[in-house]
Amino acid sequence: AAVVRPVGNAVDAVTDAPGARRRAERLQRENQRLRDQLRSARIDQGKSAQLDRLLGAAGLGGYRIVAANVISVGQGLEDTVTIDAGSGSGIRPDMTVMTGDGLVGRVTRVGPATSTVLLATDVNSSVGARLEDSKEIGFVQGRGRRGLGGGRTPMRFQLLDANAPLRVGQRLVTLGSQGERPYVPGVPVGTVERIDAPAGGLTRTAYIQPFVHFTGLDVVAVVVAPPKTDPRDAVLPPSPTPSAPAPPAAAPGASP
Template identity: 35%
Template sequence: MKRKNQFSTSNKYWLLILAIICIVLMGLSGFAESGKGPLSWAAGYTIVPMQKGINRVGMWIGDVSENFATLQEIKKENKELKSRLEEMTTENNRLQQNSATLERYKELYKMDQNTADYPKVAANVIASENSNWFSKFTIDKGSNDGIREDMNVLSGTGLVGIVTEVGPNWATVSSIIDDKNVSAMILTTFDKCIVSGDLQTVQDGLLKFEQLANNENEVAVGEQVVTSNISSKYLQGLLVGYISEVNVDSNNLTRSGYIIPATDFKELQEVLVITTTKQDLIDGKGESGSDNGGE
């Protein structure tokens, strides 16, 4: 108990000393402000620098506080700008996708107009057996939509292939790059040839053609190659591609070379299925205003 009283007495002394020091400092400050007497001179060397230091510390603390508030505001604005940028990037990607889709639909519409003699159904590609090339793929239309085997399939730019299997709401399409015997002809001369699909040559973006007669008819690079009237499964006049190279064979009787396919077999997304088969035309069941009856 005695020890506690000693501590209490000691604290009182310290408070008294501090109070006296404060009073003295206040007095010295007053003398410093009045500018009179020796105490004023002493205060000028002690209190004034101390006040200046305190003021500077206060100003520094104020600046730090203000800078901190500004930094927090900048961080907030930066976060909002990042969020806005992400939204704009997403919107830009969506617009680009919509633009690409619109272009594909325009191509499909143009192809539909160019082959208006044939009835068609539009479909979406939903699966592919090859991750790099659409040599065989599945579409989202089937027998419920009037799809049957041997129906020809088009992209927005040319012939894709033929339906080989059908379910109620799906169908499998085998493309011409998976077909070794597509009967075709040069559009300007009507000379016949055989187009062979090959995954090896298609890696270079090409299809091979052969058995083209080596006659007086000139075949130039860029000539269109279309399906011929004697094809057993493809309707006449469907664009296969464009001549990129022509060579005379060693027998000097035929020519062969390469074709750039009209369809991009790496980027198929939407297709048109012609709902008339070649056999329908042969049997007189197909609807066509062209001279395909001789196919």
């Protein structure tokens, strides 16, 4: 890392000397250059960490990916972002998009150097999903990012078997589409945070906290080749270890 010495105090020291204005302007420009350099270094470091997580997830899942940057956010009714990779990088419509944390969405439109991604939060998005350590499946549906809590708005999960076990804290991964497009299997989706009371229907409804922070998307990956075998739960991070219960409090007046 470059060693940066503060030069701001030097501005006051030269204001009364001959040519002070030119020296002050030069020092101010140098200050700005150093600030920009430090800001760029922080951004590059953040992108590097995101890319490391992406590569780790792709390796665990057996996905071949093309990394890309989010360059704009859609302003229309759909929840979309634009990325800086297109057909020239091997991107095609109906490919899975993910981060190192989990599912982002699917590619809908492709240009030579950019692509449009429909986010999993969009109200028209429906993703087949499977409960962790289970064969129970259902569909995760978007509810929209805007006005519903920002980047981690809970998504709706319809469990196809209303009688299947379902508990808060269970995690979901993508089931995988027929032909593995638009969704490849095994991509982490989110965690069950709330379950509706049974309504006597054929399905059961829960709400999922997504792993991805959709309003903070930066570095993403498009899966350009699916895994040779279903990775099942391999891409999920290790389950958190439950903390041990606290020991009971001593009764008043009890001797130590």
